[in-house]
Amino acid sequence: MADWDWQVFCKDTIEGEVIPRCFGGGGDITYLDWMLSAWGWTLSVSLLSLAVAIVFGSLMGILRTTPNRGLVFLGNAWTELFRNIPLLVQIVLWYHVVPAFIPALRGVPSFLLVVAALGLFTSARISEQVRAGIQSLPRGQRMAGLAMGFTLPQTYRFILLPMAFRIIIPPLTSESMNIVKNSSVAFAVSIAELTLFAMQAQEETARGIEIYLAVTGLYFISAFAINRIMHFIEGRVSVPGLIAAGGK
Amino acid sequence: MPMIEIKNVGKWYGDFNVLADCTTQVEKGEVIVVCGPSGSGKSTLIKCVNGLEPFQKGEILVNGTSVGAPGTNLSRLRSHVGMVFQHFELFPHMSITENLTIGQVKVLGRGKEEARDKGLKLLDRVGLKAHAHKFPGQLSGGQQQRVAIARALAMDPICMLFDEPTSALDPEMINEVLDVMVQLAKEGMTMMCVTHEMGFARKVANRVIFMDHGRIVEDADKDEFFGTPRSDRAQQFLAKILNH
Numbered sequence: 430m431a432d433w434d435w436q437v438f439c440k441d442t443i444e445g446e447v448i449p450r451c452f453g454g455g456g457d458i459t460y461l462d463w464m465l466s467a468w469g470w471t472l473s474v475s476l477l478s479l480a481v482a483i484v485f486g487s488l489m490g491i492l493r494t495t496p497n498r499g500l501v502f503l504g505n506a507w508t509e510l511f512r513n514i515p516l517l518v519q520i521v522l523w524y525h526v527v528p529a530f531i532p533a534l535r536g537v538p539s540f541l542l543v544v545a546a547l548g549l550f551t552s553a554r555i556s557e558q559v560r561a562g563i564q565s566l567p568r569g570q571r572m573a574g575l576a577m578g579f580t581l582p583q584t585y586r587f588i589l590l591p592m593a594f595r596i597i598i599p600p601l602t603s604e605s606m607n608i609v610k611n612s613s614v615a616f617a618v619s620i621a622e623l624t625l626f627a628m629q630a631q632e633e634t635a636r637g638i639e640i641y642l643a644v645t646g647l648y649f650i651s652a653f654a655i656n657r658i659m660h661f662i663e664g665r666v667s668v669p670g671l672i673a674a675g676g677k
Numbered sequence: 678m679p680m681i682e683i684k685n686v687g688k689w690y691g692d693f694n695v696l697a698d699c700t701t702q703v704e705k706g707e708v709i710v711v712c713g714p715s716g717s718g719k720s721t722l723i724k725c726v727n728g729l730e731p732f733q734k735g736e737i738l739v740n741g742t743s744v745g746a747p748g749t750n751l752s753r754l755r756s757h758v759g760m761v762f763q764h765f766e767l768f769p770h771m772s773i774t775e776n777l778t779i780g781q782v783k784v785l786g787r788g789k790e791e792a793r794d795k796g797l798k799l800l801d802r803v804g805l806k807a808h809a810h811k812f813p814g815q816l817s818g819g820q821q822q823r824v825a826i827a828r829a830l831a832m833d834p835i836c837m838l839f840d841e842p843t844s845a846l847d848p849e850m851i852n853e854v855l856d857v858m859v860q861l862a863k864e865g866m867t868m869m870c871v872t873h874e875m876g877f878a879r880k881v882a883n884r885v886i887f888m889d890h891g892r893i894v895e896d897a898d899k900d901e902f903f904g905t906p907r908s909d910r911a912q913q914f915l916a917k918i919l920n921h
Contacts, residue, residue: 572729573766577832578756578784587779591770668770670814 437636438464438643445634460630460640467626468647474543474612474622475651479605481548482555489552490559491585504556511553517614520546524618543615551608558600562593595666602659606652613648623647678741680705680836680867681726687734688721688891695721696732697891703836708868710878713888714914719871720763722888723838726869727751727758740835756784759829759837763845765821767813773800773824774809777831785832792831799827803857819850826857836867843874873918879903887911 438461439451453459458466485507492504511519523546528534534542566589574584594601616625627644631637679702688696696718703709711719724730726737728744728751737744742754767776777796781787787795800806803823805816813821822842829837839858843851855877862868862881872878878885878899885902887895887910895902895911902911 567764567766569762569764569766570768572724573760573762573768575752576727576729576755576758576760576762577780577828578752579780580752583783587783588768592768595770668812668814670812670816671769 486555
């Protein structure tokens, strides 16, 4: 491809001049600087959302498997609420609509609102996986825990969850990778992440192919890194004597 | 005071009467075998004894504590009632040693060293000391069930409940489990066993309870149950399982 121009990344974002070492200085930034900063935003949104999603998703998934009807209803309602509305709509809701009803949210940075939106959207999906993981365990496991004198929370903590989480590592891996990719919708509320960078930079430079290829690469690297980390964890927690985790 | 006292217990799933007016008791040091066709309610009855299954009518007392009463601390009661399940239910993500110690440490509050010593001593007793470091998935069914018995004993139970402990085992592994149970019975452990192993019943049971359609049809001394006339239903059942 003779007419590719990868030097676009070395250009100053104001003057459009190529800077020798590709990194700006003294207040000037290059497109490369901007892209790396955007990558940082993408990773920040993704990782924080993932933390929110795992905490709320696990909690709601657990509630849905308890003997208490009220708690089951709460978990079900939560899950259905957050998985039946499109992600993009949820982000806009958090940004425009929710603060209209809850004044305390008006001063909150849009970054955090996006983390809430993406995190809670994903929590519904993780809740479903956690529920499935717990319910896939033999019923006798819960009974064995209780029969030994464990309280219900202890039974979850020591017996059910360690196995349930091992079983759901594969779908959790997909979900964690999804969150990196889904973070791209944060452009809708002007978070300076990779997709927003790509759209703006291609307008300014007219080098859309190079810019989108670079951004594609960064998304791929980020998602794939999560995949490898999860694979490593899966190997570390595998149980001797079980072919697949939970294979019984 | 009997160790286990079951008084007029009734249980329903909707309209279906799983347990109907069941009354019996197990004295301290007694071994009771509960048998009956599948669906007769015997597993349900034994699970009511430690409150794993709720019941709607009647009363069950374990060592004087009412299982169904609202104020009862069920976890505390269960911690000294050992239970062995049909499918072993060892905790698959824990080594055999951890399986034997976790209840002692987390429920009884014993120190790790003490729990370990106790667990290994019991593991030795069921003939599996060499397997302490393995995981449940690496043991045969019979070995897993022996570990499960050791795990229950590690909690120093005042009585033991066995819910069809040999029905999920290959025939050649049944005896190794029954041997452990016989030994336990001879040492004076109070035991309530749901099982079809009539050889075991003959050898160590004090009484045999026969259930059908959620009722206790027969509750007799061992010799009486296997010898003198009894209910038609129990006779038919025995004829079917003893002929082979």
